[in-house]
Amino acid sequence: MDNHYSIYICGVGGQGIIKTSTIIGEAAMNQGLDVVMSEIHGMSQRGGSVSTELKIGGYNSSIIPKKGADMLLSFEPIETIRGLDKVNSETKIVYNTHPIIPSSANKPYPNVDNITKTLKENFKHVLPINGTQLAIDAGSVLSLNMVLLGAVTADDKFPLTKESVIEAMKNNLKPKFHEMNLKAIENGYKSIKN
């Protein structure tokens, strides 16, 4: 049987979500796995919600069914809530706790600690990380996506090796940023492994 694994990645336009997803997909391809991914371009780039879906192992469709994700990787707290229809009771929920307040907010932004508390009440594997801080520690807030990439590789069920993910990162990002992004991946990895 194929090595099935589905990741739903969500956040806000401009956070590097598509790049992160492409790196995972390329790593999967290099490991000889079947992989499909869905991304949406266009209007959503203008500060709207952005999501990508990655499916490894013998799928034709690139869209994850309801409750079908093994991993929900969210770059932003409230986007985590928006992604919950892809989640089942076994799904790992990894999310960055640093909020991005919507500019056209029709409602006040909910308390992040309350989001974490509520998620933990409802799901088994809830893993909040302060990815933004870990990115700053690695050298730049812009490496947030690599922190979260590192976090995915720490999941026991994740079918790709950290090495192949790093290889794909190097193939996709400028050499002068490799060192910082390696540190970011490491920071993200450790935050979940420990």
Place this chain on the structure above:
Amino acid sequence: MNLKKLVTGVSGEKEFLLGNEAAVRGVIEAGVSIAATYPGTPSSEIGNVLSVLAKDANIYFEFSTNEKVAMEVAATAAASGLRSFTFMKHVGMNVASDSFMTTAYSGVNGGMVILSADDPSLFSSQNEQDTRNYARLANVPILEPSNCQEVKDMVKYAFDLSEQFNIPVIVRTTTRVSHMRGVVEFGDVEDNSSNNENHWKRGHFNKDPSKYVPVPAFAGDMHVTLWDKIHKIEDSTNKSDLNREIEFSTDKKYGLIASSSAYNYAYDVVKFNGLDVNILKLGFSYPFPKERVVEFLKDLDEVFIVEEVDPIIERDTLACIGSENLNVEVHGKLDGTFPIYHEFNSDIVADGLNKILNFKKDEDIAFSQSLEKLNDEIPSRVPVLCAGCPHRAMYYGINVAIEELGLKPSDVIFASDIGCYTLGINPPYNAADYLLSMGSSVGDGCGFSVSTDQKVASFIGDSTFFHSGISPLINAVHNKHNFVLTVLDNRITAMTGGQPNPGIPVDGMGDEAPEVSIRKLALACGCDYVRVINPFNLEQVVKTYREALERDDVAVIISKAPCTLIKGLTKKPPVKFIESNCNKCDKCVNGFACPAISKINGKIIINESQCDGCGACIQVCKYGALEAGR
């Protein structure tokens, strides 16, 4: 991945490609000489990639002023014996259709392929129309790839097919195929090198008016020829490997026919639920492979038709059943098994199949009330005009001018157009009341000005103005219409990802190009009032709109400032908030609504990483609480 791999990659090599990138590789493998487009999402990345690679691949590439022009560039190239490629989104086909319909009559010499990307669920479109109707309207073949590998392979095959039958061929993708990524194995590249000094191969047009000039005397015969071709191609569709059966069942009671991305959902649902259903995948769906479909149907009791947008395969299947007198029940969009509109997914397809097959066991997860509450409480995050976007300052300014003139919002109709500025529909600007298509805001200005006594303010982008805003402007002047036309010249085609247009001095291949002046065009159209303004100068904006709105002719205001997303622009330091000066009127948050300014816990906060320092908000604040950064 390095994009150059799309040119240098050798046969057997694999890359993780976007569907649109795979299309480019297909074009390169096919040895295309001429490619032309007008950008439209979900097809835009094909042009973005081609514009980078055209020279390396010996392809002439252009961003044409609109899809009709792109169609004509490709058609004449094909008539001259070259392989040509044009691509657009579904609504672009409407613009191109006048020339497209006749290209089917005159046929081609070199292969000509039209890729049209449909957008089920309207991720970035004004309607959901189905390109497959155009194949039937014009009587040309259509291919429907379902994944990235097929996009590449079918684009390449489409050129062979086109040359075999001397007919243009459509490749229809959908958003989920164009914006899907998957592993693509490269094939051989057809040599497209040229001996002349130019990058691309040149053909030769052999005159033959009876073939290329559809005056009534010739066009009648052309129509007969076209039907002959279609009958011959039908034989190909019946034998084509692109229409193939995937066997999951032994007793053949149920079958399923699907195409494009809908096939992917159907395949996954059948496979992962172990359903006793065989699938006929249609990749070459017009001319309809009637014999192939009848062969599939004849042993079945019931068949599901899974396709996105219109029930086209379903109607053709029903026709087969009728003409062959088969006893097969059809479940599709027409009997309500599947939704008649919007994009499908595995859940929707599974729900539809479940109505007949009863296989689903839904396990519900019970959530705590606090989660339900949280779910209801999260704020929405809709696309907005970017921080530093010149359109915001201009929308703010016109609303001030309207108020100063003593007009009510209902006194002024905002006719909008296709582009980023359509986002002006959001409060507080409420600057989009009517919208049809590319260039329509100008024609709408003509109509509203004779059919109402309201003022009309039309908005159009620079690229859209070149696309189809000029001829309605001529109409407006000649017919003495009365409205204010604003050309939002942000020096780029912004919404589709920043392609050049004739208003800037660079062409689609990155070479220097003559810049076409919008101001001179407006003057040449006969407009007496043409003003170029800087939208970030609020006083000038308000004054100009006051003047323009009081006129009784066509007033043209060109609001000229670059899109903030253009790479390499020098940005000013972020604006500073001086709390001691703040009067708490909240005009900067509620009236100006820049995403870089928000009110958190009762305090105004400037998000420094977002603020471009455009300074428009400084002019909005009367109390001096916002000042230029240093």
